[in-house]
Amino acid sequence: MQLHYDQETEAFRSDLRAFFEANLPPPEERAEGVRSSAHIPEWARRWQRLLFDSGWLVPGWPPELGGRNATPVQQMVFFEELVRLGVPRSCNPQGLSIITPSILDYGTDEQKGRYALPTLRAEISWCLGMSEPNAGSDLAGLRTRAELHDGHFVVNGQKVWTSGAHDADFCFCFVRTDPDAPKHAGISVLVIDMKSPGIEVRPLAELTDPGHADFNEVFFTDVEVPGENLVGQLHHGWAIAGGSLAHERGMLWISESTGLERIIERVLATAVTPLPGGRRLADDAILRDTVARAYVQAQALKLLGYRGFAKVAKGKSSPEHSVLKLLGSELRRNLALDVGEALGPAGLDLDRNDAPANTRGGDQGWLTHWLQSFSQTIAGGTSEIQRNIIAERVLGLPRR
Numbered sequence: 340m341q342l343h344y345d346q347e348t349e350a351f352r353s354d355l356r357a358f359f360e361a362n363l364p365p366p367e368e369r370a371e372g373v374r375s376s377a378h379i380p381e382w383a384r385r386w387q388r389l390l391f392d393s394g395w396l397v398p399g400w401p402p403e404l405g406g407r408n409a410t411p412v413q414q415m416v417f418f419e420e421l422v423r424l425g426v427p428r429s430c431n432p433q434g435l436s437i438i439t440p441s442i443l444d445y446g447t448d449e450q451k452g453r454y455a456l457p458t459l460r461a462e463i464s465w466c467l468g469m470s471e472p473n474a475g476s477d478l479a480g481l482r483t484r485a486e487l488h489d490g491h492f493v494v495n496g497q498k499v500w501t502s503g504a505h506d507a508d509f510c511f512c513f514v515r516t517d518p519d520a521p522k523h524a525g526i527s528v529l530v531i532d533m534k535s536p537g538i539e540v541r542p543l544a545e546l547t548d549p550g551h552a553d554f555n556e557v558f559f560t561d562v563e564v565p566g567e568n569l570v571g572q573l574h575h576g577w578a579i580a581g582g583s584l585a586h587e588r589g590m591l592w593i594s595e596s597t598g599l600e601r602i603i604e605r606v607l608a609t610a611v612t613p614l615p616g617g618r619r620l621a622d623d624a625i626l627r628d629t630v631a632r633a634y635v636q637a638q639a640l641k642l643l644g645y646r647g648f649a650k651v652a653k654g655k656s657s658p659e660h661s662v663l664k665l666l667g668s669e670l671r672r673n674l675a676l677d678v679g680e681a682l683g684p685a686g687l688d689l690d691r692n693d694a695p696a697n698t699r700g701g702d703q704g705w706l707t708h709w710l711q712s713f714s715q716t717i718a719g720g721t722s723e724i725q726r727n728i729i730a731e732r733v734l735g736l737p738r739r
């Protein structure tokens with residue numbers, strides 16, 4: 340079997356590479372000041388605006404939305420290149436990849452003009468208010484309450500793990516508008532201005548980088564939200580939740596498989612560099628075996644992704660996609676753990692920035708990388724929930 344792209348797709352890839360080569364902000368500029376997933380530093384604002392104006396921000400969309408009507412295969416190539424280069428399209432990923440598509444699907448024309456376009460042009464940033472202390476995997480159990488009084492909503496309750504809430508201009512917030520309805524009904528979505536009186540944002544310290552918080556708790560006390568900020572129909576927010584997460588997952592498998600390949604490249608670079616005492620990971624027989632296995636698994640993941648993608652492109656359903664997030668995130672975490680173990684004490688040295696294990700391990704060093712690798716097995720649906728979905732919806736096993 341031969342796997343290759345046609346000439347038109349390769350021409351698309353060449354155009355994209357030429358654009359990146361000519362315009363990519365230099366690494367020293369990119370390293371500057373990204374505080375959270377809703378903080379857009381000046382260089383990132385300029386970069387995203389350039390992508391929007393040039394039709395490279397969301398290639399599958401029409402030019403007026405920052406795209407070029409790219410085919411599904413071209414979109415896949417676009418994501419492959421993006422992950423390969425390790426460059427973000429946006430410093431507010433939830434705004435670009437989850438919230439904007441949801442507003443375009445469900446919002447009014449006024450909301451599209453007021454929120455979707457400025458988000459695409461990097462003029463405003465967002466946080467996503469889904470999870471609550473008792474509603475994560477069971478999102479439909481959310482209790483943050485919004486009552487309609489005289490044309491505006493009054494919101495009371497709490498969100499948690501809200502990435503970037505301390506820097507966001509707006510929250511795309513899932514609230515309960517009908518407490519008497521069954522739990523999947525009675526949920527609505529509101530756009531909440533984060534500067535509204537009654538909002539308190541408390542950043543949560545993170546083990547990966549104690550001085551840098553992305554997660555927050557967000558408390559709402561009698562927060563007034565104009566009725567026109569309702570997205571979609573009242574009490575019909577559950578469909579938006581499903582759609583939002585589907586947007587998040589759409590091309591995720593490419594990040595998983597290409598991301599794993601990039602990590603393997605980093606392992607190889609670390610492996611040939613002498614550690615303190617002269618030891619090299621490349622001489623560790625167990626690690627060599629682990630890396631070889633990870634490489635094979637990365638290729639299998641990619642092929643599984645292509646197969647699923649081919650089905651989706653033909654309008655069929657793809658059970659493959661259900662296993663890609665689970666496999667990809669767990670493979671990355673396991674590889675990070677194995678490399679950490681092979682490094683031994685050298686891999687635990689967070690304080691010494693010049694420690695080979697840190698500087699060669701990737702942008703953040705192996706310890707941080709390992710700690711962060713757990714997050715992808717949780718965000719957007721935990722591994723256990725993915726297994727439940729595969730068991731029930733793909734294999735047809737009895738519901739729990």
Ligand SMILES: Cc1cc2nc3c(=O)[nH]c(=O)nc-3n(C[C@H](O)[C@H](O)[C@H](O)COP(=O)(O)OP(=O)(O)OC[C@H]3O[C@@H](n4cnc5c(N)ncnc54)[C@H](O)[C@@H]3O)c2cc1C
Pocket residue numbers: 433466467468469470471472474475476477499500501502503714715717718719720721722723724727
């Ligand atoms: C990097 C990252 C960014 C995030 N950003 C945001 C954000 O911006 N906005 C937002 O709203 N949320 C965000 N989250 C939160 C995320 O959506 C939740 O953490 C996730 O849905 C899991 O919910 P939980 O943490 O409440 O865990 P729980 O649902 O309480 O689960 C705890 C444990 O129990 C297991 N479990 C739960 N139910 C079942 C079941 N039925 N069967 C088997 N096992 C089960 C889970 O797998 C898990 O191991 C983020 C999370 C991460 C890691």
